[in-house]
Amino acid sequence: MKRDALGPLLAPVEKQLAELKSNSVNDRLWAHDPSLWTNDPAGQVEVKIRLGWLNLPNSSRELAKEVTAFAQEVNAAGIKKTLLLGMGGSSLGPEVMSLTFNLEPGVFAILDSTDPAQVADAAKNFPPEETLYIVASKSGGTAETMSAFYYFWEKSGGVGSHFVAITDPDSNLEKLAKENNFRKVFFADSTVGGRYSALTAFGLVPAALQGIDANKALDSAASMMNNDEDALFLGAVMGAAALNGRDKLTLITDTAFDSFGAWAEQLIAESTGKEGKGIVPIDGETFLSPEKYGDDRYFIYLRDDGEHDDFLAQLKDAAQPLLVIQTSDSYSLFNEFYRWEYATAIACHILGVNAFDQPNVEDAKIQARAQIVAYSQKGVLDEGKAAWEGENGKIYTNANLAVASLKSAFDSFLDLGQENDYVSIHAYLPRNEQTAASLQKLRDFVQEKTALATTLGFGPRFLHSTGQLHKGGANNGVFIQITTDVENDIDIPSQGMSFGTLERAQALGDYAALLANGRRVLRVHLSSLDLLETLSAK
Numbered sequence: 001m002k003r004d005a006l007g008p009l010l011a012p013v014e015k016q017l018a019e020l021k022s023n024s025v026n027d028r029l030w031a032h033d034p035s036l037w038t039n040d041p042a043g044q045v046e047v048k049i050r051l052g053w054l055n056l057p058n059s060s061r062e063l064a065k066e067v068t069a070f071a072q073e074v075n076a077a078g079i080k081k082t083l084l085l086g087m088g089g090s091s092l093g094p095e096v097m098s099l100t101f102n103l104e105p106g107v108f109a110i111l112d113s114t115d116p117a118q119v120a121d122a123a124k125n126f127p128p129e130e131t132l133y134i135v136a137s138k139s140g141g142t143a144e145t146m147s148a149f150y151y152f153w154e155k156s157g158g159v160g161s162h163f164v165a166i167t168d169p170d171s172n173l174e175k176l177a178k179e180n181n182f183r184k185v186f187f188a189d190s191t192v193g194g195r196y197s198a199l200t201a202f203g204l205v206p207a208a209l210q211g212i213d214a215n216k217a218l219d220s221a222a223s224m225m226n227n228d229e230d231a232l233f234l235g236a237v238m239g240a241a242a243l244n245g246r247d248k249l250t251l252i253t254d255t256a257f258d259s260f261g262a263w264a265e266q267l268i269a270e271s272t273g274k275e276g277k278g279i280v281p282i283d284g285e286t287f288l289s290p291e292k293y294g295d296d297r298y299f300i301y302l303r304d305d306g307e308h309d310d311f312l313a314q315l316k317d318a319a320q321p322l323l324v325i326q327t328s329d330s331y332s333l334f335n336e337f338y339r340w341e342y343a344t345a346i347a348c349h350i351l352g353v354n355a356f357d358q359p360n361v362e363d364a365k366i367q368a369r370a371q372i373v374a375y376s377q378k379g380v381l382d383e384g385k386a387a388w389e390g391e392n393g394k395i396y397t398n399a400n401l402a403v404a405s406l407k408s409a410f411d412s413f414l415d416l417g418q419e420n421d422y423v424s425i426h427a428y429l430p431r432n433e434q435t436a437a438s439l440q441k442l443r444d445f446v447q448e449k450t451a452l453a454t455t456l457g458f459g460p461r462f463l464h465s466t467g468q469l470h471k472g473g474a475n476n477g478v479f480i481q482i483t484t485d486v487e488n489d490i491d492i493p494s495q496g497m498s499f500g501t502l503e504r505a506q507a508l509g510d511y512a513a514l515l516a517n518g519r520r521v522l523r524v525h526l527s528s529l530d531l532l533e534t535l536s537a538k
Contacts, residue, residue, distance in 0.1 A: 009241055020235075020350075026229075037348055037349055064215045067208035068208050084110040084111070085110075094203060095263075098206075115503055116499045117487075121430075123151075135177070163183060169187050221335060237343075250282040250285065254302070269281055280422050282453050285443070286440070286444050290317070294419065363513035367508070395525075413520075426480065435532070483507050483525045484525065
């Protein structure tokens, strides 16, 4: 790790590192001391049963043998494609692996959405006769995952040999898998929470099916486990930066590791974002001239071939805090999984929050379930009262805006952003290249107009990633939700509703949860997805 460009953060980091060492934090972490994060007796019990991730590079060795043999079995059976049905920690690690190792397109994918267009695309590209479906859920009760299962189970005609479950022992999913003769049930480590699960069955089963050497992956992670001083240093940087007003961790990656930020987002946001505190991970943002960044930023560069070295030189010249982490090959990904898990746990200790709970994640789920109950009774969802309505769409907000049009409302809402805030765009839209490009253009517009840090997430995927930070972190987020009407909806078998209805209920639940937590929120409902780019017009 190149540490010579931390600039104004160098002294606070060195001081924090000295405190960590004087308090024997590393030793206490390995001793599973829950008082590092909480003094609440109930919380300490929960922490002690969530530290199994520390030794996964060793404890997952037998699993590595099992998943390697299983991948060979599947290949011999002539099943060439894999579709993973999962959310958050059950899907983000495998997705990053597939993108980092540059797999052949159409061989492996994840479905972590209730958007009907994405469900339809997955069904088209992963037909039952060619596909192994992985149903991944610790609890077996994740709404998005189980809805996808019901759909693909019906499409397959109930052929259990094309399904695999990854779940905790004694879950509802284990029972369902055995009753329906799934090809295999893999048990996750129940002492490891979802966002720390990349080296458990949730990560290693998909890795092996993608042709990744599971033992080599564990070797890479073990190299960091055996050199935890580097991970401790990263944790000191993250914690000290947040304590010194730099809570926007801005990640820079070379092309080989472009997808890493999607995994790191969940780990950092869900672990640190609570009790009015938190680190805001900024991933995928377009570069600005360094002088345009506020003093709430610091930058971490996951460097492969140095394609962004020129930009780094500019950051150094502008005295923007910078840390460089050098990678070596694709298997460095597993080294980084471990480094960032360890560092995030350390940063949470520094911030004084419990790294292993997610007290506000349930907020949006409760609100969404209330919407679904109302729908089952009345046949419609409660959209609330629009602040403005026109042929292009509708505006919903808790802000006092003079609304004359979609565009004027959008621009006026952005003006509410203050120094050191961030703007978070939540798109309940199909996640595809075209929509992603339009949203990136919108994000660039927001960044240019406000000079604030920006984040972008597709719903409902981000609810299992950054949703905890949005509701439980500091009240420095300005939230923009974008919805539209579904063109071609798909029924969820046996559930009495469609994917489009579930997606809208989740959007409305998220909106209500943000309001309940006193956040500034704007919901833009577009009458057509084609209108998305009108929001970024100048």
